[in-house]
Amino acid sequence: MTHLPHKGTAYDMKPSTYNATLTEVGRGKPMGELLRRYWHPVGLSTHAINIPREVRALGEDLVLFRDGKRRPGLVHSRCCHRGTTLYYGKVEEDGIRCCYHGWKFDVEGHCLEQPCEPEMGKRRDRIRQPWYPVEERYGLIFAYMGPPDKQPVLPRYDCLETMDEGEFVDADDTSIGSGGDAIAPCNWLQHYENVLDAFHVPILHGNFSGTQFAEVMNKMPKVNWEYSPLGVKTVSIRTMDDGKIMRRVTEVALPTLRVVPNPFLGKLGRVESIGWTLPIDDTHYRIYTAARVAEKGVFLPKGAGAPTNRRRWQDMSAEERREFPGDWEAQIGQGPITLHSEERLALSDRGIVLLRRLLQKQVDEVAAGRDPVGVSFDPAAAPIVFEAGNRVSD
Incomplete structure (x- = not known):
């Protein structure tokens, strides 16, 4: 009997590539030129x-x-x-x-x-x-690094303009939301896409690594993705143990804003913070955050159902991080710049597809000499409003 060689081994893989158009941020690069048409935080x-x-x-x-x-x-x-x-x-x-x-x-x-x-x-x-x-603004230093004749006004955001009694805006540069250290050694897009990845929440943050957020976040949601005026939003529906319905909206907005509701539920029905995913370079990013708080230095206060036995990432050993991975491990594990040619996207990745299409469209707009979405040259422009938040109904 003739022995047939195995098919489909790694030896048969074609050379791997990444999408340079959407990941490289230097001057003269397509994404670099798009990002330079907006303001970015560069420090507190x-x-x-x-x-x-x-x-x-x-x-x-x-x-x-x-x-x-x-x-x-x-x-x-x-x-x-x-x-x-x-x-x-x-x-x-x-x-x-x-x-x-x-x-x-x-x-x-x-x-x-x-x-x-x-x-x-x-x-x-x-x-x-x-x-x-x-x-x-908002305790942050913003820089405009683009063409001088295209400089827009620095936007204001409704959720950071009007405070509840006892609240004020506080700023942070420790990359809240990255799941790890202040500077992440991978491309900014790997984190930015993760914001729209609703299905990793019950797997990575719930069933795989134990309860990392509120218990309700462990439930598999029904998800829909939609374009918003400035980006893409995820609408996740979960049925709670008491039969009530939780509707969770998460948004990304150009240039690099992440508008993510408190995963410990927090105060329902409102945006508590905005994060800016600053590309340091092609293989590093940092998140600056401005949040409405009642106490200095306290971000994302834990709400009902939050686990109390989770160790901080900074206090975990390498072995513990391997046993209980989070966003940091999953995104850094993709490599400095993920190899897009090796991806096999599925139906649950529709949010990522929508985001990449949006970014490509805006790259093309700038290349054609037009203004990208979300830039304004009107000093009297109204504050930007986001829908993000957790809402519970019967």
């Missing part, structure tokens, strides 16, 4: 002080500071004179001074002094250190 307001702070965003190395006039500034780290980093510079009343030859730049990159040149630099007004506009 408390990070902008009289000591330079290193920042990396959209693949660019920057320095954040606040001069003696209380003006925040964001400049490229490489000094335009001889190239050393301004991270070692000194912040003064009207700008930041390079440690190498003392050239001083204001928050908009104007060269104010060249101490080694006659008359402090007769032509210093012709020099401009690369810089980006910044604004402060």
Whole structure:
């Protein structure tokens, strides 16, 4: 009898690729140019002080500071004179001074002094250190890193504008929602798509790793995905043990906003926080969060049914993380940039498909010279309203 070789082994795999159009964020890249048409958080307001702070965003190395006039500034780290980093510079009343030859730049990159040149630099007004506009809102420093003639207004969000009694807006940069450390070593899209992945919740966060959220989240939902004015939303329906129906809406909105209801239920029927998934570069991201809270530093308070015996990710050993994986392990486990050519998408991945189509469409809009969805040039534009939240009915 002739022995037939096995078919379908890994040896037969074709070379693997990823979708560079949607994942690469550098200047000149399709997604990089799309993202540069929006404002992005690059630090907390408390990070902008009289000591330079290193920042990396959209693949660019920057320095954040606040001069003696209380003006925040964001400049490229490489000094335009001889190239050393301004991270070692000194912040003064009207700008930041390079440690190498003392050239001083204001928050908009104007060269104010060249101490080694006659008359402090007769032509210093012709020099401009690369810089980006910044604004402060919700306890965050936002930067616009796109073409100057396309700069939109910095949006306001309804859920962060009107507080209940005793509430205020607090900001965080520890990547709440990533499930792990503050800086995640993988592409931003792997996290962003996960926000719309309703079916991983009962599997990963419930049946596989034990109850990580409220018990009702372990139930398999009925799910529908829809386009929203700024992105895609997931509507998940679960029948609770008492027969009541929980309707949970989760949203992603351009450029990188994640609007996720409290998985411990929290206060029903409203948005409690917004997260911005900042692409640091092609293989790292960080989440900045602004939330309505009643106590400083307390985000996503646990509601009824929340487990009380879960260990924090930071306190778990590598062995414990392997035994009880969460979002971090699942997304980092896809690799620095997931290999899209190896995916086999199914019906439960419809939200991911809708998001990729939306992003591709907006990439094409920008490439064609048009404005992407969600940008506004009207300073009087109304705050953006989201539907996200947990709602329970009979």
